[in-house]
Amino acid sequence: DGGITQSPKYLFRKEGQNVTLSCEQNLNHDAMYWYRQDPGQGLRLIYYSQIVNDFQKGDIAEGYSVSREKKESFPLTVTSAQKNPTAFYLCASSIVGSPYEQYFGPGTRLTVT
Amino acid sequence: AQSVAQPEDQVNVAEGNPLTVKCTYSVSGNPYLFWYVQYPNRGLQFLLKYITGDNLVKGSYGFEAEFNKSQTSFHLKKPSALVSDSALYFCAVRGGADGLTFGKGTHLIIQP
Numbered sequence: 001d002g003g004i005t006q007s008p009k010y011l012f013r014k015e016g017q018n019v020t021l022s023c024e025q026n027l028n029h030d031a032m033y034w035y036r037q038d039p040g041q042g043l044r045l046i047y048y049s050q051i052v053n054d055f056q057k058g059d060i061a062e063g064y065s066v067s068r069e070k071k072e073s074f075p076l077t078v079t080s081a082q083k084n085p086t087a088f089y090l091c092a093s094s095i096v097g098s099p100y101e102q103y104f105g106p107g108t109r110l111t112v113t
Numbered sequence: 114a115q116s117v118a119q120p121e122d123q124v125n126v127a128e129g130n131p132l133t134v135k136c137t138y139s140v141s142g143n144p145y146l147f148w149y150v151q152y153p154n155r156g157l158q159f160l161l162k163y164i165t166g167d168n169l170v171k172g173s174y175g176f177e178a179e180f181n182k183s184q185t186s187f188h189l190k191k192p193s194a195l196v197s198d199s200a201l202y203f204c205a206v207r208g209g210a211d212g213l214t215f216g217k218g219t220h221l222i223i224q225p
Contacts, residue, residue: 004156033212040122042203043157045212058212090156098145098207099164104156 003027004105006091011110013085021076021108023091029103030096032074036060037088037107046089049074050096078110085112115140115206119216126194127224134189134219136204146187147205147213148178157203163187174198194223 003026013019025032031050035043045058049068063082068074074093078085088109092102116139126132138144145164149157161172168180178189187204199222205213 006156035212035215040217042215042217043213044215048212088154092157092212099162101147101159101162102213103159104149106156107154109154 004091004093004103006089006105006108009106009108011108013110013112015112016080017112018077018079019085019110019112021078021089021091021110023074023076023105024072025074025091025093025103025105026072027093027103028071029093030071031094031102032068033092033094033102034058034064034066034074034076035090035092037090043090046076078112085110115144115214117204117206117214117216119202119204119219121219122217123220123222125222125224128196129193132189132191132194132198132221132223134202134204134221136187136189136216137185138187138204138206139185140206144185144187145207146178146180147207148172148176148187148189149203149205150174151201151203151218160189160202196223196225199223 007022033048034046047066049055065077090107091105094100094102118137147162148160151157163170163180171177201218203218204216
């Protein structure tokens, strides 16, 4: 899983609570991404950031928030506004630019009941 | 907007036989195409990519992919399948500054 760590691997929360997922990389990549994976739907982009202190919404940003205060870190907060938060969340990083592949972390499985 | 289609939810292949996992794409401009593999409860691992040049791209673990511009396809292939190749495979395209656009994935099952 390269030089990207995500913690925790499994996370359980009660409905109505905000929860923050951690993503750290030591690859010196400028770009970082958050994806959500649901069975049979592939991966969908939540947020991405190409530089510190800047980030952009992806296809399904509603109910999520991010910050990028350091190059190495890109935490994702799943807020109580997210209607279906239970999913597998994957963080990735890459060199900025389209030809460059993304490297993925091991993922965090969030279960909200 | 770009898109990727993986028409098969599951592909079954006997060990030792050649395998093909299909992918077609739609993108304006030059396509940058990728294949990733995912084992259960793990992140995605990069297999190979096409940027430009030879239409046959070689990647990790003996996999290769054939880019066909006229058919807008980027099929993943391996001459001889192993049981350990059993996993979920994703095709992806990148046409802009944001993240990858993924297909829905194909479960590859290699039968001993």
